[in-house]
Amino acid sequence: MNQKYFPLNKQALEDLAKRYPTPFYIYDEKAIIENVRRIKAAFSVFSSYKNHFAVKALPNPYILKLLAAEGFGADCSSLPELMLAEMSGMKGENVMLTSNETPTKEYAAAKKMGAVINLDDFTHIEFLERTAGLPELISIRYNPGPLKEGNAIIGKPEEAKYGFTREQLIEGYALLKQKGVKRFALHTMVASNELSIPYHVETARMLFELAVDIFKKTGVRVEFINLGGGVGIPYKDDQVAIDYKILVDGIKKAYDEIIKPAGLDPMEIRTEWGRVITGPYGWLVSRAIHKKEIYRNYIALDSCMADLMRPALYGAHHHISISGKENERLTETYDVVGSLCENNDKFAIQRRLPKIDTAAEGKPGDFVVIHDAGAHGRAMGFNYNGKLRCGELLLRKDGKVVQIRRAETTDDYFATLNLKGVKKFT
């Protein structure tokens, strides 16, 4: 048995692959929206809540439009991401720029859009003032350093390059106030893919206490607290999804204990969750093309780590299912690999799976579905080895499938080369 949700059966995949050859990503609109509504319902205990979807997780305007229609905004880390948010109808303070080592033109674009600028360093106060000019509303990113434990993906806060120290942060608000900034916000992002509810509640508690301290020391009352992203999803079969209600009730309890007695209620709560919004509702669908038996048994797909690099980059686990064989016994042990000339181009290592048919054996190769690929999936792709990244499909609520990004072609790969020059070049 090898089961995890996937919305299409084998016949539907056969039909789809005739129109859109594998590999492709497919996202489930209905499941994403239902998930967003569960999150909003949990946060409804606060008078005001908004998630800024981390665009980097799934930078496609079709997805951003769905989220905008649910009242979500965007968290952007670059100029192209700001542009994606804007073209998806996310406007003004619904957009945040949480960048680091920020180039002038990104600050200028964010200021022009009226986006919330989240400062990453004390020196950026004057840098921003000199370049784009200080906006009316400014957020500051806090790095708690040794006060907070980190986790595997993001590392320890004290070794992370992001944010202000506590002393710099207090000084920063005072300086911004002195320079005429009128409205303020507070942000942190200390973990990634973290499934522990107490960890996230502790982060909120830390920020609430900090907001009170900022108020006492500088008179600055932050308008909203952005708890950042980093909520994990159960990639592994023995992991369980975060229960939003339990998480938010924990955050609310900390709020009632800290923010209310300090007289800072009401204060808006924001998050910038990415992974947990779309991650479980996107899949990379490939076909098995080769089988190779040497010291280990390999199944090779028509995709590779250029399409999904989390396993190679972090040793991340992604559940794999074989369409139509979900109920078959796991009789084989395979390394499931791609075609890139890097031995870490493996989607799974020594994975127990049912027997897989490959195209090279003269049968239509089995569809191999890689789960939980809806965030930080295609977005991380690259073109090393001349590998062309696959396209993206969206399964609409009515069951129809639309292509929301085509696969790359060789023309795309050559687009940035000076091909006229090469003819003349001797």
Ligand SMILES: *Cc1c(COP(=O)(O)O)cnc(C)c1O
């Ligand atoms: C990556 C990132 C996020 C989103 O993280 P998830 O793990 O996808 O929730 C949010 N904020 C910042 C600043 C980030 O860098």
